[in-house]
Structure formats: C-alpha cells, structure tokens
Amino acid sequence: MWPSRAVRLLLAALLCLWAAGVAAGQDTWILWSGSVRKGEVPVRREAGQTLAAADVMVSSLGLAPRGRNDALVVAFEGKKLEFWVDSPVARLNGALVPLPSPPVQEGDRWWVDAAAALRLFNQFLVSAGRPGDLQWKGVGELPSPAPERAVSPPPSRGATSPSPASASRGTKNVLKGLRWGDQGDALRAVLDLETSEGVEVRNLPGRVEVILPGAVPGGVLLTSPQEDRVKVQATVYGDRTVLAFPHRTSGVRAVTLQKPPRLVLDFRGTGGGGAALSPVPTAASEGERPSAPTAAPEPTGGTERMERVFKGKRPVVALDPGHGGKDPGAMANGLREKDVNLKVGLLLRSILEQYGVDARLTRGDDRYLKLGERTQLANNWNADLFVSLHCNALPAGRHSKGVELYLMALPSDKDAMRLALFENKELGEGGKEGQAASDRRTKLLLQILGDMQQNEKISESTSVAEVLFAAGKQGGLPMKRVAQAPFFVLRGAAMPALLVEMGFLTERDEAALLNQPGYQERIASSLARGIVNYLKR
Structure with a gap:
C-alpha cells in the first residue's frame, strides 16, 4: 500500500533537508x-x-x-x-x-x-x-577502551590543552597521552609519543619545558595528581606546543625511551619553591647540563659592534611598528607616531640580527595593517616573542613622561584603559558610531578576559616585561612602569606579547628626544638587550 500524499510530501521534504545538510x-x-x-x-x-x-x-x-x-x-x-x-x-x-x-x-x-x-x-x-x-x-562505531592511569589526577584550575586546530597547522601531533605514576620517592610523568623526533627538553630553575611538534590532542588531560609538587601548563606557539612543568621538587630526571617512544620525567623529593634542577638527560645528550644564561653584551656606540649571541638555532622575534599608512597614530609637537615607531623598529631589527636573532617586521615601510594581521604574521612565523612599538599621548592639560610596558590583561588603572580604547579605535568603522563599536568590543574583551592571570601566556609576558624594564633602566631610559590593558593587537598572539609605549609625544621635550636618531637608537639598543636576555633565559 502506498503512503498518503501528505506522507510522501513529508518524506520528500525530509529528503531535501537531508540532502541540503550533506x-x-x-x-x-x-x-x-x-x-x-x-x-x-x-x-x-x-x-x-x-x-x-x-x-x-x-x-x-x-x-x-x-x-x-x-x-x-x-x-x-x-x-x-x-x-x-x-x-x-x-x-x-x-x-x-x-x-x-x-x-x-x-x-x-x-x-x-x-x-x-x-x-x-x-x-x-x-x-x-x-x-x-x-x-x-x-554512527554505528563503538568507542575504544580508555587507557588506564596509574594515578588519577584531581581537577586542575587553569590546566588546559590547546586544541589541534590552534597549533598543528599541518604539523603532525606527536603527543599521544600523559600518564602519571607514584614511584615512592618520585612523582613520574610519562609522555607517550608518536615519535621522539623534534621533541626538546629544557632545564629551567623550578621548571621543565617540553617542546612538542603539533598540538595536544583533544581528550588529553593536562592535570597533575600532586599539584602542590608539580603542575602542568600548555602554551601554543604556532605549530609547536610547550608543555611546562613548574615544580617544587629537589631534582628532576628526564629520559627519552623508544619502543614505544616516550619521555619519562621523574620529579624527585620536595623542594622549597623552585629548587635548582638536576641534569635532565635525553637520548641525544645523556647527562649534559645546559649552561647558565648570561646577560647579553651591552651595545656601545653603534650597531656594528654587537656580539653574536645565538650561533645555532636562531630565535624568532616579531617586531610590530604600530599604526602606519592611513593610520598615523598619535600626533603632537610636529611628530606622527607611525614614523617614530617605524624608525625604532628598523633599528631594533638591525641590532637583534647582529645578536643572532631572527627579527622580522610586520611592516618595514609606511603601510596600513589591521590589528589581527599583525599577530597573524607572528603566528605564521612561529615567533618566540611579539613586541609592538608605540608612542603615548595624553589629553590637553594632562602630563606624563617615560617608557611604559603593557601586557594584555585586565586594565591596571583608568589611564591604561584610556590608552587601550585609543589603540583599539580602528576596530570601529569610523565616525562616532564606529568609535562606539570599538569601545563596545574593548569592553567585551574585558568581560572575556576574566581571571586572565591563570593564562600561561600572560605569565610569560610578565617575565618579558620585567626583563625589558630592567634593561631599559640599565640603558638609562626613563622607565615609568609595567601595566596591563586589553589591547586587541596583543590578543591574537600565540606567544608572549608586549606593547611598548616609548614616550609621550604630547610632552614637548620628550617628543624632541623621540625625534632624535641617537635617542631612537638608545631605545632600540635597550630593548634589544632586554629581548636577548629574556631569550637566553
């Protein structure tokens, strides 16, 4: 018996919907x-x-x-x-x-x-x-059994694994799983790998870092069963992921094993707030201890006398001269911010290149780039650090001087919020309505940020700011403060990111300094020294 016409029409409609879905x-x-x-x-x-x-x-x-x-x-x-x-x-x-x-x-x-x-x-x-x-x-498939865990970790606030799409970019993910075991006198972490090729282990005081090609697959829980001794943090850097293990133990031993490939980390005993690491041997260099970081040599009177620090694998630093093209940035005392930013950026690149750093500019001339395009370039380059260069300005009747370093986080005060609103203004489409749209998006970012201090990238950016601030003071720059605000230009960076406000164009004497090639080189030299000192760490 044939179904009724109404039923046939319903079936036809469902078939069309199914076909549209396919x-x-x-x-x-x-x-x-x-x-x-x-x-x-x-x-x-x-x-x-x-x-x-x-x-x-x-x-x-x-x-x-x-x-x-x-x-x-x-x-x-x-x-x-x-x-x-x-x-x-x-x-x-x-x-x-x-x-x-x-x-x-x-x-x-x-x-x-x-x-x-x-x-x-x-x-x-x-x-x-x-x-x-x-x-x-x-549909129709049954799940494979879940792997057994020697120790079941408790919930971990802030322990997150990056999604595959955010890090892999065509690179095969080598991490298969993270297991934990209690060895009596040691807490053992075992990273199950597809291959040990491309996996690096770094020794840092109170911290072990494992650099992995690709991303952390979904379903891999980055939690520790004993967070008072060892924690786990993940940060995505382009097509790499860094698993960091901050710890309070007296020593760590790392061994790379094959058949099947895996990296074993033994955190031994307990320590007082980040004890010095014992050697972390790998299959390639059993028992070798990395040398302690040394400060970068201070430039003396010209970029031609830089000493090359990085002679093997070169770290990548993305330098972003803010504004450009149709966007002049702040304008005061006869200067345009975009011009000063570019001049310092070119000098900074030249100095970093002589240190052995692979320094790349988001713009090397007077061109306009959207905020998102700047950090996207840094992500495409797998940069280790993103530094955006700017000059500050204040409304009429207000005065301030000095160099400020900014992280992307909740604003530290109303001046930081005012500056973020100005730097984010291109997010609007022009006019009062465009500015209002920009302000709304900035305030939405505030809501999104929430407890941003849990984010490992912000923690690393804070470390960068501290090192650059110290280098600036050493170089005789008028360092004012390290602060934070919701800058969209920093939001998309998949690496530690910092925004440098090199001085106030609205202050006549500081604007005159910022216009001098000698002072621009002084800023670039101090920033370069701080960047190199951070990268050495």
Missing part, C-alpha cells in the same frame, strides 16, 4: 562516555574545521544549558563552563581556555570546534568529580 557538510557524530552511548550530536564542516553542536552535547550529558543572548553556560556541582559569541576563548571554572575559532550562534544552536568542545567538556566533568572519558565516534 551538501553543507553536516553530519551526525555519536557522543560516548566510556562504553555508554550518550546521544547523537550534529556536526558540520566549514573552512576546513569541524564544528559540533555544544548545546546538544550539554543535553546529551543530562545537563541543562543556561542560554543567554551572548553566552552558552553549563553549571554542575559548583563548576561552570562558558562559551561566548565572537570570543576566541572559553572560560572553565574561571580560567580562560583558547579556542581555535569563536563559537557560532544560530538561534538556540551553538557551533563549537568539535575537538575543543570534547576536551573542554571532559575537563569540566573531571573538575565536577565525574569521569572525563567522552569520545567522538561515527
């Missing part, structure tokens, strides 16, 4: 918790990325999302996971977690990068005391 790259994945099927989740592919319906993931877990106009919030057992519209970060229990792309909201549907969503929901569940064993599988 054409648009939509599909359905199964969300599993261990061996328990939780439900079907819509996914779609666009711009080379796979997005999952995060709101359906919440419902599949038996939780109720708190939908808002601009946020998707899920709370359970006092823990909270939040996604925001147009935000490149999510917030997990107050800590910011980078996303490969901002979520897309369409009605009640929230599309989030599938790998990042899985990782975040697993960490959310672990923090709430539930198993973090969610897995994606296609």
Whole structure:
C-alpha cells in the first residue's frame, strides 16, 4: 500500500533537508562516555574545521544549558563552563581556555570546534568529580577502551590543552597521552609519543619545558595528581606546543625511551619553591647540563659592534611598528607616531640580527595593517616573542613622561584603559558610531578576559616585561612602569606579547628626544638587550 500524499510530501521534504545538510557538510557524530552511548550530536564542516553542536552535547550529558543572548553556560556541582559569541576563548571554572575559532550562534544552536568542545567538556566533568572519558565516534562505531592511569589526577584550575586546530597547522601531533605514576620517592610523568623526533627538553630553575611538534590532542588531560609538587601548563606557539612543568621538587630526571617512544620525567623529593634542577638527560645528550644564561653584551656606540649571541638555532622575534599608512597614530609637537615607531623598529631589527636573532617586521615601510594581521604574521612565523612599538599621548592639560610596558590583561588603572580604547579605535568603522563599536568590543574583551592571570601566556609576558624594564633602566631610559590593558593587537598572539609605549609625544621635550636618531637608537639598543636576555633565559 502506498503512503498518503501528505506522507510522501513529508518524506520528500525530509529528503531535501537531508540532502541540503550533506551538501553543507553536516553530519551526525555519536557522543560516548566510556562504553555508554550518550546521544547523537550534529556536526558540520566549514573552512576546513569541524564544528559540533555544544548545546546538544550539554543535553546529551543530562545537563541543562543556561542560554543567554551572548553566552552558552553549563553549571554542575559548583563548576561552570562558558562559551561566548565572537570570543576566541572559553572560560572553565574561571580560567580562560583558547579556542581555535569563536563559537557560532544560530538561534538556540551553538557551533563549537568539535575537538575543543570534547576536551573542554571532559575537563569540566573531571573538575565536577565525574569521569572525563567522552569520545567522538561515527554512527554505528563503538568507542575504544580508555587507557588506564596509574594515578588519577584531581581537577586542575587553569590546566588546559590547546586544541589541534590552534597549533598543528599541518604539523603532525606527536603527543599521544600523559600518564602519571607514584614511584615512592618520585612523582613520574610519562609522555607517550608518536615519535621522539623534534621533541626538546629544557632545564629551567623550578621548571621543565617540553617542546612538542603539533598540538595536544583533544581528550588529553593536562592535570597533575600532586599539584602542590608539580603542575602542568600548555602554551601554543604556532605549530609547536610547550608543555611546562613548574615544580617544587629537589631534582628532576628526564629520559627519552623508544619502543614505544616516550619521555619519562621523574620529579624527585620536595623542594622549597623552585629548587635548582638536576641534569635532565635525553637520548641525544645523556647527562649534559645546559649552561647558565648570561646577560647579553651591552651595545656601545653603534650597531656594528654587537656580539653574536645565538650561533645555532636562531630565535624568532616579531617586531610590530604600530599604526602606519592611513593610520598615523598619535600626533603632537610636529611628530606622527607611525614614523617614530617605524624608525625604532628598523633599528631594533638591525641590532637583534647582529645578536643572532631572527627579527622580522610586520611592516618595514609606511603601510596600513589591521590589528589581527599583525599577530597573524607572528603566528605564521612561529615567533618566540611579539613586541609592538608605540608612542603615548595624553589629553590637553594632562602630563606624563617615560617608557611604559603593557601586557594584555585586565586594565591596571583608568589611564591604561584610556590608552587601550585609543589603540583599539580602528576596530570601529569610523565616525562616532564606529568609535562606539570599538569601545563596545574593548569592553567585551574585558568581560572575556576574566581571571586572565591563570593564562600561561600572560605569565610569560610578565617575565618579558620585567626583563625589558630592567634593561631599559640599565640603558638609562626613563622607565615609568609595567601595566596591563586589553589591547586587541596583543590578543591574537600565540606567544608572549608586549606593547611598548616609548614616550609621550604630547610632552614637548620628550617628543624632541623621540625625534632624535641617537635617542631612537638608545631605545632600540635597550630593548634589544632586554629581548636577548629574556631569550637566553
């Protein structure tokens, strides 16, 4: 018996909808918790990325999302996971977690990068005391058994793993998993690897850093079972990921093993707030201790007398002369900010190159670049550091002098906020409405930042600022302060980032100094010395 005409029309409509979904790259994945099927989740592919319906993931877990106009919030057992519209970060229990792309909201549907969503929901569940064993599988597939852990780590505030899309960029991810074991007198971390090729281990006081090609795959939990002794932090640098293990132990031993490839870190005993590391041997250099960092030689009267410091692998520093082209920046006392920024940038590049640093300019002439394009260049270069050069200005009737160093974080005071609003003004589209749009986006960034001090990149940027501030004082510059504000030009950098305000154009005598080639070289020499000292550390 043939179905009725109404049923046939309904089936035809459903078939059209299905075909449209296939054409648009939509599909359905199964969300599993261990061996328990939780439900079907819509996914779609666009711009080379796979997005999952995060709101359906919440419902599949038996939780109720708190939908808002601009946020998707899920709370359970006092823990909270939040996604925001147009935000490149999510917030997990107050800590910011980078996303490969901002979520897309369409009605009640929230599309989030599938790998990042899985990782975040697993960490959310672990923090709430539930198993973090969610897995994606296609329709009809069964999940593979979860690997056993020798020690089950507790929840970790701020311990996040970068999403694959944010770091891999075509580079194969070598990390497969992170396991922990109690060895009695030592806490052991085992990094299971696809290959040990390209993996580096660095000795630092109170800290071990493991440089890994690619990203940390979704589902790998970066948590420690004994956070009072050892913590885990992850930072994405272009197509590399640095796993940092800050520790309070008396010594660390690292050994690279094969068949299967793995890196073993033994944190032995307890120490007082970052004891000096014992040698960290690797398969390539068993027992070799890296030399202690030394200060960069101070330039003396000209860039031609720099001593080459980096003679092997050259660190990459992205130098960003602010403004340019149609955007002159601040203008006062006959000077345009964009011109001073470029002159110092060119000098700084020349000095750093003679130190052996691979220094690259976002602009080497008077051209206009959008804020996002500047940090994107740095990310494409896999830069180790991003430094944006600017000159300051104050409204009529107000006065100040000196060099200021800024991090991207919550504003330290109203002057820092005022400066951020000025530097972010290009985010608008011109006129009063454009400026209002820029101000709204800056204030939205304030909301997004939240507890930014949990972010490892901010911690590293603080270290950069401290070293550059000391170098500036050593070079006789009028160093004023290290402060923080929500600068969009720093937001997209996947490495430690700093904005340097080299002086106030609105002060007649300081503007005259900033216009002198000798003073510009003095600024560049001091910044170069600080950058090299930081890179040596």
